[in-house]
Amino acid sequence: MRILIGAGVAVRLRFWAAIPLAALGGWLLGLATPQLAWWPMLFVGVAFVLASVWRQRLGVAALAGAAAGAGFWFPVLSWLTLYLGPVPWLGLGVVMAAWYLLMGLAIAAATRGLALLPARPWLRISVVALAVAGLWTLREQLQGFVPYGGFPWGRLAHFVAETPLASLVSWLGFSGLSAVIALACAVPVAVLFERLGAKRASAEASEAPERESAPAGLVSRARVVAIPTAFAVLGTALALALLAVVPVAPVERTGSLRVVAVQGNAKAGIFDDRESGDVLRAHLDATQQVVDRLRAEGERVDVIVWPENSAEFNLPRNPLAEVQIAALARETGAPIVLGSVLQDPDGSYTNSSLVWTGEGDAGVRYDKMHPVPFAEYMPNREFFRALAPDLVDLVQLDYRTGTRSPAIEVPVGETAERIRAGIAICFDIIFDDQAERMVDDGAQVIFAQTNNADFGRTAESAQQLQIARLRAIETGRAVVNISTVGTSAIVAPDGRDLARLEPFTADAMVADVPLMRGETPAIRFGAWICGVWIALGAAGLVGGSALSILARRCAREGA
Template sequence: MPDLSTTTRPAPSIGVALLAAVFGGWLMSLAYPDPGWWPLLLPGLGFVLWALRGRSIGGGLLVGAVSGFAYYGALIEWLTVYLGIVPWLALTLAQVFFTALGGALIALAWRWIPRAWPGTAGRLVLTPLVVGGAWMVRESVSSVFPFGGFAWGRLAHSQAEGPLAPIVAWTGFSALSFFIAALVALGVAGIVERRLPRAHRASMPVGFAVLLLVWPAFPVTIIGTTTIAAVQGNSNSGLFADYERGEILQDHYDATRPLFGRDDIDMLVWPENASDIDPLRNEYAATVMDVVSEQVNAPLLVGTITADGEQTFNSQLLWRSGVGAVDQYDKIRPVPFAEYLPAREFFYPLAPDLFDLVPRDFAFGTRDTIFDVDGVIAGIAICFDIVADDLFLQMIDEGAEVIISPTNNADFGVTDQSVQQLAIARLRAVEAGRALVNASTVGASAIIAPDGSTIVDLPRFEPGTMVADVPLSDTITPAHALGRTLEWLVIVFTLSTMLGAGVLARPRRGDNAV
């Protein structure tokens, strides 16, 4: 077996590797809003991938865990605002479990691939591609498992304001994460290479970066426009908010009044939980819906909590004055440990004080994801639906021409959560080739064009309205046409190559080093 020490620079010591992992993970977190310094993702990820070179399985687990804690701990700090440190720590450690496993897989890729294929192509092309694939495999698993996973903080999410955002219409989120990870791994492989001249080592990452940067945006066909108004009530609607019954409803009614008397609005959007009284069960709330719909001369899309027998749903209603609710979307994917407690009999006794924060379990919706609003097909995605790839595939399959994303961000105060969510929504608009209306109780609220640009937005924590002529589209982007095909191809490529390398590579002295 060739001696790789003559072709690549030595791996860092475990102490240096751990420092690089912490710094890299923290640097990566800064690429996401806020501050949203997207270029920092590349050096941050580079430090993490470099720290995993030369590690054993145990060392990969350790470095992966440390980088994951620095990364997710900083990224989801917003969870501490009302819920405290315990839920933040629990969710961070859950993600650390996956980043540790991903670190071990990446460490094995750095070891095995160049031993199995020791030539220049193996070291500088195949190895970085497998390392990038290993990162994407970790993201793909943690995004769906367990209990639907936690798809927050994927590499792709950092690029909402960056030059790589248009690629998501071609590839979807997972494959864009793969391209980013592979690009950074190509850079790391070039830096540690010893034999080739610097220009040759730089050619692969630079060439790949240029290819990604010049890749054209997918053309979106506009089939018409519709005038949409959206309301931000700036209501005190958090989980622990102290408010009078009907106060949240009143806030959104008051914020909507400047729109009364207009006759140019085709649909009016209120956020998730905009009515704290269910108009399906309360005459007063139903009367308010009627008045609002009548005064703006348009159907109202309103978020509220509904019930069907013993089941409770997080719902969005399509309401018409004098008729009532003519359609309803029930959130298909309630958030585990927030909107329901999985395996309550098991988890509740472990931390009863904590899980008293989840007193009821929302049921899983089974309705379709669209409303027909006078011939305009609007797809509905409530709050954290925004991260669920399969729901957006379903929505476009059902004919959505515009996406409505009502949300309630009040639980997270003046933190980065709402702007991180808006960044994901911006990428969804690009991926789907659809305009998107992100209407929040407190912000960040914006109407986004199919190319990801902002049509109109509102400052956070101020009541207000947005009105815009919103483009409609029936374009099927390659990301939608392919679905999860690219993701599965990368998974199969990565794992099969790793398996082949594991068979071909032979253990050498030092393989048990940390």
């Protein structure tokens, strides 16, 4: 029995080259984050990571995947060490690097097996590249669910938020955009290894003239792939350039909203030296200043947005705070959408958003749907307490997961006309299901309330704003990203800044924000697009593994 076994299947990087290349690729990928914003390094980094595991032995692929994950995640997540030290940073970094390890194993298995595919080189290249892009997408999806609800941070799409490619997210969604980027990196790598494999096969065929007949696969590979790797790189770059001119998907504009978003520059971090009421007072004072200025200029206000935790603990049971906020809302004639930690009658706690008018509580509430494990609740508390009791005891309250709709009704302006605002509290903004639910429930604008005080002047808040910017483009909704300390910005549905504040200043943004209606293709079909890419990755892994098993069986029979 004969199958197409090309000698090129053995072409792979040596161990001593693969591991450093993988680590370098992960580090270069991290250079695309906002700290340096060298976004072209994204493509170089991904290509290096892919090359390091391409057709690798599984042991080397696992080490290379782990090296790539460590090279990327540990620098990117360095903001975790600011107040909490190295333990949470190491823990999360190891978990995220483990996903890269698994991805490395999957890509190695798929590319080794698919190298045996009985097809023309161009078709084999296409199949392998699509499978690899699908496996990268699969890894991103899995890390967004496991463990403890996942951490969908550091996806490839995030790094192009401020580039011409960002408009694609309105058509493809986050996963679709990540897959396109991964595909653009996989094609040149696939061409390179196909050429190397073909050259080796040709050399082996010429060195064995005495053989009665060469194996079919060997003969098929004797013809070196005609596409130079440089041409593949240029072709991919041209394709990306053409994609970069694709406009943002249109949705219908129904009106506008005069928004004031207040950054109180409050001492809102875990270890900040403050007294009860300081955070609230900072936002009351900053709001009063901007309101006085707008009144002097004859400007109107439709709605005021405060950050996460801006009204501190249990606002409905704090009579003084209730009176102060209601008086301010009454003075402006505009409701205040604010954040407060609430305790329900059953004793459970939620990280919530409320709407306060001149009459007090408007009876509108949203509870955070994605509380952060190890920060807003402690999973497996006894187990982790035995490992790090001091850190675990910092998490005193266990916030429950919200079940209310993330799109709330807000009475705006003096007419009390009601608009629907999508609410995303802090890390809510990074989850795709949150975006889909907000739009499905009728959100016309998104208020992304966050508290970044625990991360100081690190790159965390800028990384989060990248995601919020893409979320605006994906949903076709303006996003009011307001933080206690920054980075705060109001982002238009096409990704432009309508207003922005300097971090660590007490100030307010004022902008006319468009109200939108309808679904972008990303919201309507994004889950299906993601599913197709995952299916391609899974099919490539299964098919490649089957071809490898078949090749080994035939080799044993031939022996």
